[in-house]
Amino acid sequence: MHGIAAAYLDGRSTRRVSVEVSIGPAGVSILGDGMQRLVPWAEVEIGERTRHGPRRISFADGASIEAEDRAALDAALDAAGHGDSAVVRWQQSWTRTLAAFVLTVGVLTAGYLWGLPAFARLAAPLVPAEVEQTLGTQVMQQLDSSYFAPSQLPREHQERLSAAFARAVQTALPEDRRPSYRLEFRKSKVGPNAFALPGGIIVMTDELVKIAGNDDAVLGVLAHELGHLHHDHVMRSLIQASALGAVAFVIWGDVSAVLSTVPTVVLHAGYSREAEYEADTYAIDFMNASGLRRAAVADMFEALRKKRGDDPLPEYLNSHPPTEERIERFRR
Numbered sequence: 001m002h003g004i005a006a007a008y009l010d011g012r013s014t015r016r017v018s019v020e021v022s023i024g025p026a027g028v029s030i031l032g033d034g035m036q037r038l039v040p041w042a043e044v045e046i047g048e049r050t051r052h053g054p055r056r057i058s059f060a061d062g063a064s065i066e067a068e069d070r071a072a073l074d075a076a077l078d079a080a081g082h083g084d085s086a087v088v089r090w091q092q093s094w095t096r097t098l099a100a101f102v103l104t105v106g107v108l109t110a111g112y113l114w115g116l117p118a119f120a121r122l123a124a125p126l127v128p129a130e131v132e133q134t135l136g137t138q139v140m141q142q143l144d145s146s147y148f149a150p151s152q153l154p155r156e157h158q159e160r161l162s163a164a165f166a167r168a169v170q171t172a173l174p175e176d177r178r179p180s181y182r183l184e185f186r187k188s189k190v191g192p193n194a195f196a197l198p199g200g201i202i203v204m205t206d207e208l209v210k211i212a213g214n215d216d217a218v219l220g221v222l223a224h225e226l227g228h229l230h231h232d233h234v235m236r237s238l239i240q241a242s243a244l245g246a247v248a249f250v251i252w253g254d255v256s257a258v259l260s261t262v263p264t265v266v267l268h269a270g271y272s273r274e275a276e277y278e279a280d281t282y283a284i285d286f287m288n289a290s291g292l293r294r295a296a297v298a299d300m301f302e303a304l305r306k307k308r309g310d311d312p313l314p315e316y317l318n319s320h321p322p323t324e325e326r327i328e329r330f331r332r
């Protein structure tokens with residue numbers, strides 16, 4: 001096979017030796033001027049593809065080669081499976097760079113003019129379902145390793161609640177508006193809680209089931225979480241909380257950019273008052289349509305308020321304060 005013309009620099013002198021380079025499965029072989037050398041891939045470092053100047057390949061011993069015919073070398077490297085990494089390829093694709101730039105400017109402008117919520121509202125529905133699912137699954141694993149243990153709620157009780165909720169969803173929502181969701185029961189190390197994760201995961205802790213006291217109240221809490229999912233509150237707060245990290249997430253589905261933000265958002269920060277109001281509205285409509293007893297939720301709130309006393313608020317009550325107004329809405 002004919003080699004690619006290149007200059008060989010030994011890294012110790014400034015002498016340039018004309019050689020022919022071939023790229024193979026074992027490595028880079030160099031032939032010329034009395035030299036015959038095969039450098040294994042482990043000792044090869046390929047310089048980034050730049051727009052100008054020769055393409056450079058460096059070796060572990062300090063030597064390097066430079067090829068004037070960049071295209072030939074690039075093609076040979078690609079054929080051997082040692083082309084650029086996805087990141088480098090992406091950096092070179094100026095259309096994607098432009099898209100990222102426009103979106104970044106968009107975020108900053110939206111942040112400046114209307115605040116990030118405006119951007120989050122537009123961007124949340126654009127996140128592909130499978131990206132949300134990946135994110136939700138990873139967050140669930142993360143939470144399981146630090147906050148939760150397997151549920152100790154009797155299996156019959158879990159199954160009864162799951163079946164009752166599935167029936168209520170069937171009754172309350174027309175087929176085309178039934179969201180896909182997955183219930184996860186857990187024992188909590190951080191007290192009573194219930195929350196929704198990206199990808200339709202709804203987590204309910206044993207402690208909250210106990211406090212709720214009866215199934216209708218539990219179903220009301222689940223319906224409230226379904227409301228958060230329906231209104232994209234989860235993705236919206238994530239995008240808001242991680243700001244520019246969210247750009248990477250929305251365009252490239254880069255989950256790592258927002259992963260660390262999720263536990264804070266779902267466990268501690270909660271949603272805006274407006275989002276809570278929307279989720280309550282959804283829950284109330286849902287309970288009405290499926291014949292669940294709304295007053296059960298109001299009773300639960302009142303019991304929680306009495307029980308609270310001087311204890312610090314558990315996270316769930318911080319993010320879902322049992323105010324007079326909320327109780328009244330479920331009671332009416």
Ligand SMILES: [Zn+2]
Binds near residue numbers: 228271320
């Ligand atoms: Zn809520």
